Amino acid sequence: MKKLNLDTKITVCSYEELSPEEKILIDRAKEASNLSYAPYSQFQVGAAALLNNGEIIQGNNQENAAYPSGLCAERVTLFFTNANYPDIPVKMLALAAQTGGSYTDGQVAPCGACRQVILETENRFNQPIRILMYGKDDIYIVDSIKALLPLHFDKSSMER
Numbered sequence: 652m653k654k655l656n657l658d659t660k661i662t663v664c665s666y667e668e669l670s671p672e673e674k675i676l677i678d679r680a681k682e683a684s685n686l687s688y689a690p691y692s693q694f695q696v697g698a699a700a701l702l703n704n705g706e707i708i709q710g711n712n713q714e715n716a717a718y719p720s721g722l723c724a725e726r727v728t729l730f731f732t733n734a735n736y737p738d739i740p741v742k743m744l745a746l747a748a749q750t751g752g753s754y755t756d757g758q759v760a761p762c763g764a765c766r767q768v769i770l771e772t773e774n775r776f777n778q779p780i781r782i783l784m785y786g787k788d789d790i791y792i793v794d795s796i797k798a799l800l801p802l803h804f805d806k807s808s809m810e811r
Contacts, residue, residue, distance in 0.1 A: 740776035
């Protein structure tokens, strides 16, 4: 038997330590959370994607009484981006969440399904996506979804 050690590199910083470009993206994700449709969970998530051409696309979670029919902010944002800008890679993705009218103290991370969609977007353009996960107390930053999904499943998994 052998053991594998998986390293995940996460940068933890404050809002003040972000670059101007990162601050704008976080602000747009927070803004997007205000437009979320979350009448059941009251957990409003916003996402903002910065494309390589400088365009910023916003999305938010959309709930449904039939829970499997809803969609997370990350997937709303990336699916819209891929449908409307099919040839432009995503450079960076920011996430923010609020509940009860207040942003979360800790960072909000993508769920498993969203991690898989982010991975597919990275692979589609052969370019990592920097992910900013906002929290009032601190912000987590990873340089690729692979940091959050180290044993990922992609096209190469089906070729083995």
